Amino acid sequence: MKLVSAQDFDLRREVEYGSPEQNEAVKEIVQAIKMEGDTALLRYTEKFDGMKLEASGLRVTKEELQAAYDVVEPSFVTAIQAAAANIRAFHTRQKRNSWMDLQPDGSLLGQIIRPLKRVGVYVPGGKAAYPSSVLMNVIPAQVAGVPEIVMVTPPATGGRAGIDPYILVAAAEAGVHEIYRVGGAQAIAALAYGTDTIRPVDKICGPGNIYVALAKREVYGVVDIDSIAGPSEIAVLADDSANPAYVAADLLSQAEHDEMASAILVTPSEAFAKACQAEVERQLAALPRKAIAGASIERYGAIILVDSVEAGIDVVNQLAPEHFELIVENPMGYLGRVENAGAIFLGPYSSEPVGDYFAGPNHIIPTNGTARFSSPVDVDDFIKKSSVIYYSKDALLENGATIMELARREGLEGHARAIEVRLQQEGKAGNEHG
Amino acid sequence: MKLVSAQDFDLRREVEYGSPEQNEAVKEIVQAIKMEGDTALLRYTEKFDGMKLEASGLRVTKEELQAAYDVVEPSFVTAIQAAAANIRAFHTRQKRNSWMDLQPDGSLLGQIIRPLKRVGVYVPGGKAAYPSSVLMNVIPAQVAGVPEIVMVTPPATGGRAGIDPYILVAAAEAGVHEIYRVGGAQAIAALAYGTDTIRPVDKICGPGNIYVALAKREVYGVVDIDSIAGPSEIAVLADDSANPAYVAADLLSQAEHDEMASAILVTPSEAFAKACQAEVERQLAALPRKAIAGASIERYGAIILVDSVEAGIDVVNQLAPEHFELIVENPMGYLGRVENAGAIFLGPYSSEPVGDYFAGPNHIIPTNGTARFSSPVDVDDFIKKSSVIYYSKDALLENGATIMELARREGLEGHARAIEVRLQQEGKAGNEHG
Numbered sequence: 043m044k045l046v047s048a049q050d051f052d053l054r055r056e057v058e059y060g061s062p063e064q065n066e067a068v069k070e071i072v073q074a075i076k077m078e079g080d081t082a083l084l085r086y087t088e089k090f091d092g093m094k095l096e097a098s099g100l101r102v103t104k105e106e107l108q109a110a111y112d113v114v115e116p117s118f119v120t121a122i123q124a125a126a127a128n129i130r131a132f133h134t135r136q137k138r139n140s141w142m143d144l145q146p147d148g149s150l151l152g153q154i155i156r157p158l159k160r161v162g163v164y165v166p167g168g169k170a171a172y173p174s175s176v177l178m179n180v181i182p183a184q185v186a187g188v189p190e191i192v193m194v195t196p197p198a199t200g201g202r203a204g205i206d207p208y209i210l211v212a213a214a215e216a217g218v219h220e221i222y223r224v225g226g227a228q229a230i231a232a233l234a235y236g237t238d239t240i241r242p243v244d245k246i247c248g249p250g251n252i253y254v255a256l257a258k259r260e261v262y263g264v265v266d267i268d269s270i271a272g273p274s275e276i277a278v279l280a281d282d283s284a285n286p287a288y289v290a291a292d293l294l295s296q297a298e299h300d301e302m303a304s305a306i307l308v309t310p311s312e313a314f315a316k317a318c319q320a321e322v323e324r325q326l327a328a329l330p331r332k333a334i335a336g337a338s339i340e341r342y343g344a345i346i347l348v349d350s351v352e353a354g355i356d357v358v359n360q361l362a363p364e365h366f367e368l369i370v371e372n373p374m375g376y377l378g379r380v381e382n383a384g385a386i387f388l389g390p391y392s393s394e395p396v397g398d399y400f401a402g403p404n405h406i407i408p409t410n411g412t413a414r415f416s417s418p419v420d421v422d423d424f425i426k427k428s429s430v431i432y433y434s435k436d437a438l439l440e441n442g443a444t445i446m447e448l449a450r451r452e453g454l455e456g457h458a459r460a461i462e463v464r465l466q467q468e469g470k471a472g473n474e475h476g
Numbered sequence: 477m478k479l480v481s482a483q484d485f486d487l488r489r490e491v492e493y494g495s496p497e498q499n500e501a502v503k504e505i506v507q508a509i510k511m512e513g514d515t516a517l518l519r520y521t522e523k524f525d526g527m528k529l530e531a532s533g534l535r536v537t538k539e540e541l542q543a544a545y546d547v548v549e550p551s552f553v554t555a556i557q558a559a560a561a562n563i564r565a566f567h568t569r570q571k572r573n574s575w576m577d578l579q580p581d582g583s584l585l586g587q588i589i590r591p592l593k594r595v596g597v598y599v600p601g602g603k604a605a606y607p608s609s610v611l612m613n614v615i616p617a618q619v620a621g622v623p624e625i626v627m628v629t630p631p632a633t634g635g636r637a638g639i640d641p642y643i644l645v646a647a648a649e650a651g652v653h654e655i656y657r658v659g660g661a662q663a664i665a666a667l668a669y670g671t672d673t674i675r676p677v678d679k680i681c682g683p684g685n686i687y688v689a690l691a692k693r694e695v696y697g698v699v700d701i702d703s704i705a706g707p708s709e710i711a712v713l714a715d716d717s718a719n720p721a722y723v724a725a726d727l728l729s730q731a732e733h734d735e736m737a738s739a740i741l742v743t744p745s746e747a748f749a750k751a752c753q754a755e756v757e758r759q760l761a762a763l764p765r766k767a768i769a770g771a772s773i774e775r776y777g778a779i780i781l782v783d784s785v786e787a788g789i790d791v792v793n794q795l796a797p798e799h800f801e802l803i804v805e806n807p808m809g810y811l812g813r814v815e816n817a818g819a820i821f822l823g824p825y826s827s828e829p830v831g832d833y834f835a836g837p838n839h840i841i842p843t844n845g846t847a848r849f850s851s852p853v854d855v856d857d858f859i860k861k862s863s864v865i866y867y868s869k870d871a872l873l874e875n876g877a878t879i880m881e882l883a884r885r886e887g888l889e890g891h892a893r894a895i896e897v898r899l900q901q902e903g904k905a906g907n908e909h910g
Contacts, residue, residue: 117881118881118882118885120878121878121881121882122882124875124878125878125882131577132577132585135575135577135587136587138572141569143565143566143569149835150822151566151835151836151837153569153570153837153854154811154814154820156815158848158849159815159848169887172886173882173885173886174882174886208885244848244849245849263844263846265849266846266849266850285901287897287901288894288897288898288901291890291893291894291897292894294890294893294894295888295890295891295893295894297890298888298889298890298891299888325893329889329890329893330889330890331887331888331889331890335890373866374866377588377864380588380862381590381593382860383862384862384863385862385863385864385865386588386862386863386864386865387865387866387867388584388864388865388866389866389867390898391867391868391869391871391872391898392865392866392867393867393872393894393895393898394891394894395879395883395888395891395892395894395895396865396867396872396875396879396895397863397865398883398891399879399882399883399891400875400878400879400882401583401585401865401867402585403585403587403863403864403865404863407863410697412697412700413860413862414592414593414678414860415592415678415679415699415700415860416700416860417859417860417861417862418861418862418863420587420861422856425851426816426847426848426849426850426851427851427852427854428814428817428818428819428820428847428851428852429818429819429820429831429837429838429841429852430811430819430820430822430837431819431820431821431822431826431830431831431835431837432807432808432821432822432823432826433821433823433825433826433827433830433835434825435824435825437825438825438827438830441558441830441834444554444555444558444559444834445829445830445833445834447551447552447555448552448555448556448559448607448608448833448834449829449832449833451552451555451607451642452606452607452608453603453765454729454732454733454765454829455732455763455764455765456725456728456729456731456732456763456764456765456769457729457732457828457829457832457833458829459725459728459729459759459763460722460725460726460728460729460827460828460829461827461829461830463721463722463725464722464824464825464827467719467721467722
């Protein structure tokens with residue numbers, strides 16, 4: 043793991059937007075689903091997933107869901123239930139009420155907060171199918187009160203209709219209402235435009251490969267989409283009070299995600315930097331995913347030496363990392379200085395996996411420096427707001443002339459007249475105020 | 477104004493994304509600003525706005541701002557101050573606190589809510605410069621606590637350095653901190669990448685022409701952007717208790733915006749429909765912008781007859797209009813049924829211009845059916861959230877085994893080991909729990 047100076051380091055990486063051929067292929071698939079519905083959906087499922095289905099076989103049945111519980115270990119069910127309960131509790135604290143403001147003149151202003159009506163969650167197939175991601179995408183929607191949560195996930199390729207039982211159990215525990223065995227760009231298009239079998243949704247979220255990402259971009263506007271995540275990142279700011287073995291393990295847990303992942307240590311202590319460097323080497327050698335983690339550490343890993351913990355925080359604010367561990371004496375005393383970080387882990391026992399799986403906050407967090415302006419997934423991502431204005435006659439008579447002046451200043455006479463016609467008929471002509 | 481059935485009506489319209497030539501031109505401008513900074517910014521300002529400036533002349537001075545107050549009518553200043561106070565009051569009610577949840581085991585979970593650091597607001601030049609839009613874009617950012625709000629607006633073309641004094645007064649009253657006389661794609665690029673004169677921002681908002689819209693799309697990811705608004709819309713649901721003259725005036729106030737604007741009346745009363753139709757004709761003839769309003773009514777206006785107010789609400793929910801006026805007896809009794817509408821105006825005195833200019837809620841509202849999943853601009857658009865996890869030793873010892881089980885189920889052994897190394901060293905090996 044290389045030592046670098048803060049000035050020489052730039053975490054930002056180019057985001058992959060797909061080749062022209064991939065873009066073209068996705069446009070064609072989306073168009074076909076829009077025009078042909080289920081017919082195209084079944085055709086692409088046979089083509090890409092190697093599975094010949096009828097429309098009636100797309101939806102996962104209650105019996106299949108029950109069968110999944112019979113396959114997985116009881117300890118897994120208990121673990122997923124405990125995680126789901128924590129995630130639900132944390133997100134429940136984010137819920138907001140509609141509100142209104144009653145004025146003495148009888149007017150009422152307010153904001154109505156409602157859940158989205160129908161949400162689609164994409165879950166990748168194969169090795170990228172993570173039960174924890176199902177919880178993190180679905181539970182905020184469920185807590186928001188979304189009455190229809192739909193999951194799509196590709197069937198195992200090669201003609202098996204099965205879906206990973208761990209994914210099915212996680213979906214059931216999180217509160218998914220409908221599950222369909224479709225994947226890829228065709229699943230995204232089906233969620234956006236609807237088919238005879240799958241009714242359209244208002245928002246699509248969840249990770250996927252490049253075809254899924256491009257399809258989400260293609261249908262954006264017809265439906266809402268979540269943001270497209272870049273490679274995962276961690277920055278750890280640690281001083282001599284930290285245990286190098288803990289910090290090294292946390293850096294490696296990030297690095298094992300994929301070769302593009304980034305693990306960065308920021309420290310004011312050269313002794314700690316060296317101890318940590320040695321621990322990373324030692325632990326990496328024994329890691330099952332050492333090829334991936336090693337490549338990540340080699341390319342995107344770094345140790346940045348700084349003058350003080352405060353200077354380290356400045357570096358972290360520049361990086362705006364997805365995950366930030368602050369393992370120093372009295373970490374709480376520095377929290378107010380942390381401006382840009384998606385999730386902040388404080389102290390020696392708040393290892394990142396605690397948040398990835400269990401504690402309650404969401405693990406879908408802005409990457410690639412976007413924590414400067416965006417936020418982890420939460421209940422707000424599954425609500426919509428409407429403004430409400432009930433203006434009383436008194437309020438209109440009182441303020442009508444001011445409103446007309448502002449409208450006329452912008453050359454919008456029709457706007458002024460919508461007020462004037464009322465002032466005239468309610469017995470108070472506009473020009474008495476003008 | 478034509479009568480149509482609900483089934484035959486579709487409000488959705490294709491959104492303009494610019495020609496390939498416009499896209500190409502914008503990419504070139506953005507790239508030039510990114511590479512050359514102020515040099516390119518001054519070159520494009522001369523080319524597109526016909527104004528030769530030095531870098532030191534880009535920023536609007538305090539003296540210019542003061543001079544604007546000497547030009548505008550005192551009644552305008554009073555009106556803009558009253559509107560600003562209402563908008564500020566409404567948005568202040570949306571502010572949220574950071575929060576934390578303290579657990580009996582000593583753990584702490586929470587969400588930190590912070591304003592964005594620096595926000596750029598684009599204000600179009602010429603006739604599209606609306607002081608009310610300045611208030612509606614800037615005040616939510618100011619209420620959120622954004623410490624640096626930057627406005628850019630093109631100078632008058634043809635070598636005059638001046639900016640509309642009404643815009644300057646609105647900016648000052650809203651709380652803008654810096655103003656630069658630059659516009660177009662070059663202004664957006666300068667805000668996103670920064671130049672020697674204009675430091676980069678975290679988010680860009682505000683309306684603009686097609687070049688501005690394309691530039692915002694181009695820099696999205698480097699900074700956050702607001703959504704791109706489509707043509708404005710109103711749907712009015714009125715029964716026989718409504719005054720046809722009021723409703724017609726409200727429909728026309730929307731139609732006068734632009735030829736693409738849409739004004740729709742939904743009513744259960746054929747008599748009211750006919751009376752309103754006649755009123756629209758009568759009032760349209762006397763409207764200064766009758767060419768625009770007439771074209772809008774002709775192309776996108778409609779009266780939809782329904783069986784009942786409830787059936788009318790169903791139609792409105794399908795339309796998901798930007799503005800919705802509900803002018804029926806006891807409008808409050810129907811509010812709970814309104815699922816999709818950006819802003820809801822209740823009763824005879826809540827004419828849309830009340831909300832456009834004055835009452836307090838934002839007038840930047842989702843268009844083109846996107847109220848199904850998005851919301852008016854508010855304080856939430858100018859904040860970012862960070863999750864906080866402080867896990868206690870007790871909490872880790874208690875839950876470590878569960879976290880390891882979930883990590884290993886996903887094949888992420890490095891995640892499990894980050895927990896295990898702690899359990900081992902803190903005197904409780906992972907396998908005692910496994």
